[in-house]
Amino acid sequence: MLLRMTLSEQFQRCFIADNRYLWLLNGLKMTLLITLIATSIGVVIGIIIATIRSTFDKNQETFQKRGGATYAVMRVMNSLANLYLTVIRGTPVVVQLMIWYFVVFAKSNQDLMIAAIAFGINSGAYVAEIFRSGIMAIDNGQFEAGRSMGLNYIQTMRYIIIPQMFKVVLPTLLNEFIALLKETSVAGYVGITDLTRAGDIIRGLTFIPFLPLLVVAAIYLLIVLILSRLVKRLERRLRSNER
Helix, strand or coil, rough: CCCHHHHHHHHHHEEEEEEHHHHHHHHHHHHHHHHHHHHHHHHHHHHHHHHHHHHHHHHHHHHHHHHHHHHHHHHHHHHHHHHHHHHHHHHHHHHHHHHHHHHHCCCCCHHHHHHHHHHHHHHHHHHHHHHHHHHHHHCHHHHHHHHHHCCCCHHHHHHHHHHHHHHHHHHHHHHHHHHHHHHHHHHHCCCCCCCHHHHHHHHHHHHHHHHHCCCHHHHHHHHHHHHHHHEEEEHHHHHHHHH
């Protein structure tokens, strides 16, 4: 019977009948919320990890010569940061999501926040490396300028280095946001009704596999194309400002 249905009839059955299009709208809302919250978490983690690693890399010899508690603390913090990066980047995001959902927060019913935390912690590892490369690209003269103004190292990082770093890495950071948006499609593994899961539910209700998944793919593609266009415009604007 399904083989005899026209494309318009399949569309009617998949999205119009019983207001099934609401599954896609709610799933899209869930996907965007998870992505936005996870991005915020990832940026905060990324700044912290990148600051620790770049500070240790730039001042390792100075810390070593001075010795004492400062060198020991920075060395431990740098080791923990490296461990975090190794574990997070070395394991699949879907496994991390399932650990957070079924182990760490097994008794919680806050599905949205659990997913956002899981994806945010995963994204933070990649954002940290983006930020670190941006900080390392800033000329050392900027650090010296901050100190000549009477700023300590933390103040120099906060008021001089990090604002410049954001300008350098912003296009790459937005590309990471796009990648994170697509990664959230595995949220259905823990029963969260994101956009991909919504399409799969419609497929199960209608027994029409192609059209729901095609529409889901088209929505993802549209969002990515819009964001990619914004990234390209931003890159052109930054290049024009540099001239």
